[in-house]
Amino acid sequence: MIHDARVLQPQFVPEEVEHRNAEINTLSNTLKPIMDGQSGETSLLLGPSGAGKTCIAKFTVERLRENVLDIDTQYVNCWQDYTRFQVLYCILEGIGQTVNIHRRSTPKDELLDRLQGYDGSQFVVILDEVDQLEDKSVLYDLYRMPTISMVLITNHEEELFSHLDSRLASRLRTCVRVPFEKYHLDELVAILHARARWGLSENAIGNEQLELIADAAAGDARVAIGILRNAARRADQTGAERITTDIVDEAVPDGRQEVRQKTIDQLNPHQRALYEILEEEGELNPGELYEQYEKRVDEPKTNRTVRNHLSKMEHYRLVVAEGKNRARTYRLR
Known part of the structure; x- marks a missing residue:
């Protein structure tokens, strides 16, 4: 039944995305100057968990990579890499500048010096869960670098700005905001239908079952995909030809718990x-x-x-x- 398990993973970025054209267009416009060799505007993606912020950021940057020869990109999950050292190290990894850096002995200032000395292609850095940064002054350092364009992702603007000094806050308040809303039920059904089409055998799940999953997910795409993944796994293990309503009902608690546990782990x-x-x-x-x-x-x-x-x-x-x-x-x- 499962033809491509990658499609059912939450971090999978599809070649086509559903119901986020306006957000993609806004973010694309902030990065458009990169096509002319200039840095893009700082953008701030705002909205609830499971609304597609991370997916759209990665999708848009990947489309940019298809059109610009000289560009570097890096994704940083600030919930996992929340110290100044970790953030700088991740960014340097994106340009292959971590040789001879020792995590225990290399001073943070040396990482910053190495990054400030970068004179290569335009560099897009996605900072996900940016409000989780332990030392947000690193954002000011990145903001001042002429070749770096930042895409910042957070749930609420106040969670980010409440810990910024006035110097940094005044600069970031002018950034382009891209708001995201929870998915409606029909939008989640369309997303799930696409995932099922790409990752499962033909007619493996019907529209009624997709609607049940979308309803249980309450607008959160991460939860919806988690339930679909668990339902497909159950059907595959039992040799079922289709994902039935009973299988979906059994998969809902496990799908929710899986997403919850991943959040706890980070x-x-x-x-x-x-x-x-x-x-x-x-x-x-x-x-x-x-x-x-x-x-x-x-x-x-x-x-x-x-x-x-x-x-x-x-x-x-x-x-x-x-x-x-x-x-x-x-x-x-």
Whole structure:
């Protein structure tokens, strides 16, 4: 039944995308100067998880690569590579400049010097989950480099700007914003239909089952694709010729849990500490949670940073926040 498993992976970037023409056109226009050998405008892709931000960023940059001979690109997941050193190292990897760099002994300034000395082709850097950066001053360094064009991805603008100094904030506030909304049910069905057409045998799943998956995903393409992947796996393992409604019903919890676990796996150490405390203690108010957090980590962040971490985890449906101000409590979803 499964002809091409890659198509059912969330990181797969299709040759054609569904229902995001306006967003592609806006982002393409910000990068258009690169075709004339100039740097593009900084762009900020905003919207909920599973709305296609990462896919569209990679898709648009790849189309640019097809039209420009001299261009370098690099994708950085700032949730996984959140330190200044990690970000600079990833970017240098994109231009093959990591020779003789030792992760434990090479000073961060040496990485920056090496990047500032780059005088090659125009360089597009996608910084995904950019609000997760531990040291956001690296954005100012990148902004000042004439050959680098940045595509920034985040869920909420305030999560990014709340930790920027005024110098950097004033520059980034002029960047081109590309807003993304959750997918409607019919849009998710179209996305799933395309994935099924590319990755599964003919007539492996019907429109009724695709609608059930889309409805269960509630506008999140990552969850929808995860459910489809789990349904295809179940059908393949049992030798079924088609993905039935019963198979979809069985795949929904596993598909959701798979996406949830991947999110948990990429939590930074401070977010993971907060998650583990709530897992052990249950519902806590902000003061109780912060007190436990201070005891658990060696270098605790400020209350404000912890609130931002919790907001991020709430956005990704890991944490539930109830009440306001002093009556607010947090618990795992």
